[in-house]
Structures are given as structure tokens and as C-alpha cells.
Amino acid sequence: MVLEALGKALNSALKKLFGAGVIDEELVKELVKDIQRALLQADVDVNLVMQITDRVQKLALDESLPRGVSRREHIVKVVWDSLSYFLGEKAVPLTINPGKPNLVMMVGIQGSGKTTCVGKLARYYQKRGIKTGVICADNFRLGAYAQLKQLAEKSSVPFYGDETEKNAVKLAKKGYQEMVSKGIELILLDTAGRHREEAGLIKEMQEIAKAVNPQEIILVVDGTLGQQAGVQAVAFKNATDIGSIIVTKLDGSAKGGGALSAVAATQAPIKFIGTGEGIDAIEPFNPTKFAGRLLGMSDIKGLIEKVREAQVEIDEESAKRIMKGQFSLTDMMAQLKQLKKMGPIGKVMEMLGLKYKLPENVAELQEENLKRFEVIMNSMTREELDDPRIIKSSRIRRVAMGSGTRQSDVKELLKQYEQMKKMLKAFGKSRRGRRGAVPGVPGLPGI
Ligand SMILES: Nc1nc2c(ncn2[C@@H]2O[C@H](COP(=O)(O)OP(=O)(O)O)[C@@H](O)[C@H]2O)c(=O)[nH]1
Ligand SMILES: [Mg+2]
Known part of the structure; x- marks a missing residue:
């Protein structure tokens, strides 16, 4: 389960709300404290935490309840909205124009999960009827070629690589031409991203991007970095206006909440999250749904609507x-x-x-x-x-x-x-x- 500890803590905070006979200021204060503790433990930046909980505190006992909405529903909704807001609010899917070559390039520091993501995305889109192919432009890391080739074979998608070619730009260009000639619709370009620091990473990205002109560049960041993931996201966001982000390793990471919120704060859209080592462990990121799941209430929207419909008007x-x-x-x-x-x-x-x-x-x-x-x-x-x-x-x-x-x-x-x-x-x-x-x-x- 993704962000299990955070989810558990938030869920038990809400359970207190449901268990209480009456909802008063004291109870809201307690709820806010519980939420703060949960978020801080997930490495969410302290300023963000204060913004989230100030909002909850301010709106929870807001006198003007919409008609037919109970105080409990209202508070759950406020908590949920606040979390969604700080996770980016809107879902931004990857746009793929079918029938045309769509080149998507992965960047990110070594070990962040780029190659794994290329393998996962290839399978994800192949399964959904998009002709997908992958290119290995990582001529630096030993075994990078074999790693991606193997992933491609697992999903039976075309692979391009050349172990003898040392120039990443040339590799990318050649690979792109070959994929276009095969009529591939989604071309996923894996890069080396060997640099530890953001400046070097950005420079490499710009060089390759200039040569192959990708439609989208995806930064892959390691979710176990916690709020530090935001530093990479800022540099990336400033360097490209066609960028989006995948946060990986959210399975079992205690700091994932920090990573997600810090990246979302840069306004760069998070399009997918990596949730495991397996080839299927990737999911499109939807902030609202994700927040609902964190609260242990994936079904809450439906429920609130249901309750509202069923409200008997009573003065x-x-x-x-x-x-x-x-x-x-x-x-x-x-x-x-x-x-x-x-x-x-x-x-x-x-x-x-x-x-x-x-x-x-x-x-x-x-x-x-x-x-x-x-x-x-x-x-x-x-x-x-x-x-x-x-x-x-x-x-x-x-x-x-x-x-x-x-x-x-x-x-x-x-x-x-x-x-x-x-x-x-x-x-x-x-x-x-x-x-x-x-x-x-x-x-x-x-x-
Ligand atoms: N648990 C977990 N491990 C991951 C995830 N994504 C990648 N990894 C692991 O992270 C390591 C580095 O991944 P890799 O794709 O080679 O990173 P790259 O250097 O950026 O290409 C590998 O051991 C992967 O199995 C994920 O979402 N969850
Ligand atoms: Mg790699």
C-alpha cells in the first residue's frame, strides 16, 4: 500500500471525528493536531503543513453549512479538499496523439527509476492499444542496455539500442528514426542522467532535447527523498515548459507525502507514481482520488452525494x-x-x-x-x-x-x-x- 503510515494516521484522525458524539472547537483542534503530526511524520514541509491545517481549522466550524450537509461530512470534505489541493488538485494525463509519433523523454538522476518507468509505461500503454516502443540512450551505465531490452521483451514492445555507440544524442536520433519507420505511436526515450547535481542533469536534458525535439519530458524523482524531491523539481520546472513528473518508490516510503507535496508545490504536474519494483507497479496520479484513498475513503464522493440525496429536510x-x-x-x-x-x-x-x-x-x-x-x-x-x-x-x-x-x-x-x-x-x-x-x-x- 502506498504511503501506508500516512494513510493510517489520517484515517484514525477522521475516525475520531466519526466516533465523537458532538463536534466542537476542541474536537477540531484535536483533529488538526492529529493531521499535523501525520503530515510532519511523512516529511511534508512544515509551512505546507501549516497551510493545510490552517485551512481545515478555518473552514471546519464555518457556520454556513450548505443545505443538507452535516457537520461531519463538511469537515471530511474540508480535509479532503485541503489535501487534494496540496497534491496538485487536478489530474493531468499524458496526451498521446494516436497515429502519430509521440516522443516522450525520461530524465532524472541515476537510480531514480527512469529505466523501470520506461518499462512500466511501455507496458501500460501497449495494453491500452497504443503502439509503443522504447529507446535506450543510456550509454553510460553498465547493463542499462540489457535492463531495458529485457523490460521491452517482457511486454513485447520494440526496443532500440546500440552498445557500441557512445554518443547519447546520436543514439536518441537513430532510435527515433527507427521507431517512426515502424509506425510506433508512443516512443519512450530512456537517458543516462548520471549526474548527481541538478545543473548537469538539466544541461544533458537540453542537449538531447534539442536533437530529437520530444513532445514531453518527464522528470523521474525518487519518492524516498521526501521534500528534497522538490529541489530537483524546481530546477527542472525552470528549465522546460513541456515537463511533467513521475514520483517513484512510493511503496513503503515513509517520506512519500513530503515528496509528492513538494513536487506539487512547484506546479509541475505529477502524471504517474511508481508503486513498486514490478512492471505493473505504476498508476496515473489523480490528486483528488489519491487524497481520498489516503483518508481511507476512496468512495467518499459517492457517499456524500448519496447522503445528500437522502437527506430528509428537517427544520x-x-x-x-x-x-x-x-x-x-x-x-x-x-x-x-x-x-x-x-x-x-x-x-x-x-x-x-x-x-x-x-x-x-x-x-x-x-x-x-x-x-x-x-x-x-x-x-x-x-x-x-x-x-x-x-x-x-x-x-x-x-x-x-x-x-x-x-x-x-x-x-x-x-x-x-x-x-x-x-x-x-x-x-x-x-x-x-x-x-x-x-x-x-x-x-x-x-x-
Ligand atoms: N520499490 C520500488 N523500487 C523501484 C521503483 N522504481 C524503481 N525502483 C528500483 O530502483 C532501482 C533503480 O531503478 P532504475 O530504473 O534502474 O533507475 P535509473 O537509474 O533512473 O534508470 C531499481 O532497483 C528499481 O527496481 C518503485 O516504484 N518502487
Ligand atoms: Mg536507467
């Missing part, structure tokens, strides 16, 4: 009333309908990372009894709906007759009602217990 008056335990059958029906629209409640809770134990029959009830309950309630008077306690045996008989159901069905409805009322009352008490409570939607155990 503050009735919210307060229900919290006090003044809960009518009509209220219950609204709650049940809300649950039904959200799908299996257990699944929803799981997506949120919630461990709230619901009485089993609530889940069953939503699926099976909703319709019957509605029919029964249609035979009740306004007075009975508002205060079901008055429904004793003779009324039960009447309602069952009127609705064409059994008396036991009516009793079942009343039993469920009592249970739900008790649960909400207990829930209301735990919420009132803390200072600065934010009134929320009094759904079942709040989302």
Missing part, C-alpha cells in the same frame, strides 16, 4: 423536539425512508469507517416492513400518529381492520417505534453532554 424545531424524545410515528417514517434511500445501512456505516452498532432489526425493517408500516399508518388518526402511546387494544384492532393487516403487524410497528425512540433519546443525551454542540440532522446515529 431545527423538529430536530430539537426529536432530541428531547418527542418523536412521532410520522418522524419515524421519515427516518426509515431516509435509511432506505441510502441503501443497506450497514454498508453506509462501513464506508464511513463507523463502528456504530445498530440494532439488527432496524436494518431488516427498512427493507421489509416499510411499505406495510405506511399502509398501517394511513389508517391512523392525526392524534395517534403524533402520540402513539394512546394506541391501546381497541385502537389496534380498528387500525388493523382498516389497513387490512394483522394486529400483530400493528403491534410490531409500535414496538419498533418505541425502540427507535429510546435509541434517539439516548443519543440525544450523549450529544447534549458536551459543550458547544452543533445541532445536526437527527438521523439515526449521526452522519
Whole structure:
């Protein structure tokens, strides 16, 4: 798993938010501290960390919640947005014009993962129906030729190299011509990049680029460098306007968060990330999705939309009333309908990372009894709906007759009602217990 430690820390910070009965300033402060600790441990630059968490702090308790959005959703969204923003926000895919030769050149210091990336990308695009070929212009490192040749063979893509040619520019030119003659659409050019310092690297890049005129130059940086990766990215960004970046070795690196955020801060788009030594261990980089995954909530967008759709509009008056335990059958029906629209409640809770134990029959009830309950309630008077306690045996008989159901069905409805009322009352008490409570939607155990 990519950035496992950071993901775990962020996820447990959010779990605290879900577990808390009430969301107040104190809780947000705690959340912000947890996030700061997690990011600093992932080697994210301290100024960046402050910017991210200041934003969270500022917006979390922002009074104006959009309609139908609960405080918890809002905060998760703020955290998520803030992280995405600092990872570059937008996904920028590699553009390939099919039917034409697209030359993409890899640069980067030795050992950063260029050759591995060329092999991975060749396979990635070949699989997606793009005719791909690779060129080895690394005439410096021993074994570079064999390394790339082998990778190319693994994916059955054409390879060009010449161990006797010592001039990298000539190699690149020849290789390009050969690939064009073969009708290759994506030509991946691997270079030596032997220089340890950025200035030398840039000079070499410019020499080769001048000769073969690549459509895109990709800097490959080692994610284990942490925020130091940003230094390379800055030099690169200043030297070319056709550049993008691949951050490698994010598997198992404790500093990957630092590398990603530092590179994103240079505004050079991160197009892929390397997530392992294997030939398939590469993925297109999408900041929003990546942030969601880090938070352990890859599905959160869908969930938020779902919850929003399912929100039953409830005014503050009735919210307060229900919290006090003044809960009518009509209220219950609204709650049940809300649950039904959200799908299996257990699944929803799981997506949120919630461990709230619901009485089993609530889940069953939503699926099976909703319709019957509605029919029964249609035979009740306004007075009975508002205060079901008055429904004793003779009324039960009447309602069952009127609705064409059994008396036991009516009793079942009343039993469920009592249970739900008790649960909400207990829930209301735990919420009132803390200072600065934010009134929320009094759904079942709040989302
Ligand atoms: N764990 C891990 N190792 C990688 C990744 N990318 C490259 N490597 C390893 O890093 C080392 C250097 O890679 P190489 O492609 O030869 O770097 P180059 O000198 O820039 O061409 C090799 O041992 C690769 O297996 C990655 O995403 N994850
Ligand atoms: Mg190499």
C-alpha cells in the first residue's frame, strides 16, 4: 500500500471525528493536531503543513453549512479538499496523439527509476492499444542496455539500442528514426542522467532535447527523498515548459507525502507514481482520488452525494423536539425512508469507517416492513400518529381492520417505534453532554 503510515494516521484522525458524539472547537483542534503530526511524520514541509491545517481549522466550524450537509461530512470534505489541493488538485494525463509519433523523454538522476518507468509505461500503454516502443540512450551505465531490452521483451514492445555507440544524442536520433519507420505511436526515450547535481542533469536534458525535439519530458524523482524531491523539481520546472513528473518508490516510503507535496508545490504536474519494483507497479496520479484513498475513503464522493440525496429536510424545531424524545410515528417514517434511500445501512456505516452498532432489526425493517408500516399508518388518526402511546387494544384492532393487516403487524410497528425512540433519546443525551454542540440532522446515529 502506498504511503501506508500516512494513510493510517489520517484515517484514525477522521475516525475520531466519526466516533465523537458532538463536534466542537476542541474536537477540531484535536483533529488538526492529529493531521499535523501525520503530515510532519511523512516529511511534508512544515509551512505546507501549516497551510493545510490552517485551512481545515478555518473552514471546519464555518457556520454556513450548505443545505443538507452535516457537520461531519463538511469537515471530511474540508480535509479532503485541503489535501487534494496540496497534491496538485487536478489530474493531468499524458496526451498521446494516436497515429502519430509521440516522443516522450525520461530524465532524472541515476537510480531514480527512469529505466523501470520506461518499462512500466511501455507496458501500460501497449495494453491500452497504443503502439509503443522504447529507446535506450543510456550509454553510460553498465547493463542499462540489457535492463531495458529485457523490460521491452517482457511486454513485447520494440526496443532500440546500440552498445557500441557512445554518443547519447546520436543514439536518441537513430532510435527515433527507427521507431517512426515502424509506425510506433508512443516512443519512450530512456537517458543516462548520471549526474548527481541538478545543473548537469538539466544541461544533458537540453542537449538531447534539442536533437530529437520530444513532445514531453518527464522528470523521474525518487519518492524516498521526501521534500528534497522538490529541489530537483524546481530546477527542472525552470528549465522546460513541456515537463511533467513521475514520483517513484512510493511503496513503503515513509517520506512519500513530503515528496509528492513538494513536487506539487512547484506546479509541475505529477502524471504517474511508481508503486513498486514490478512492471505493473505504476498508476496515473489523480490528486483528488489519491487524497481520498489516503483518508481511507476512496468512495467518499459517492457517499456524500448519496447522503445528500437522502437527506430528509428537517427544520431545527423538529430536530430539537426529536432530541428531547418527542418523536412521532410520522418522524419515524421519515427516518426509515431516509435509511432506505441510502441503501443497506450497514454498508453506509462501513464506508464511513463507523463502528456504530445498530440494532439488527432496524436494518431488516427498512427493507421489509416499510411499505406495510405506511399502509398501517394511513389508517391512523392525526392524534395517534403524533402520540402513539394512546394506541391501546381497541385502537389496534380498528387500525388493523382498516389497513387490512394483522394486529400483530400493528403491534410490531409500535414496538419498533418505541425502540427507535429510546435509541434517539439516548443519543440525544450523549450529544447534549458536551459543550458547544452543533445541532445536526437527527438521523439515526449521526452522519
Ligand atoms: N520499490 C520500488 N523500487 C523501484 C521503483 N522504481 C524503481 N525502483 C528500483 O530502483 C532501482 C533503480 O531503478 P532504475 O530504473 O534502474 O533507475 P535509473 O537509474 O533512473 O534508470 C531499481 O532497483 C528499481 O527496481 C518503485 O516504484 N518502487
Ligand atoms: Mg536507467
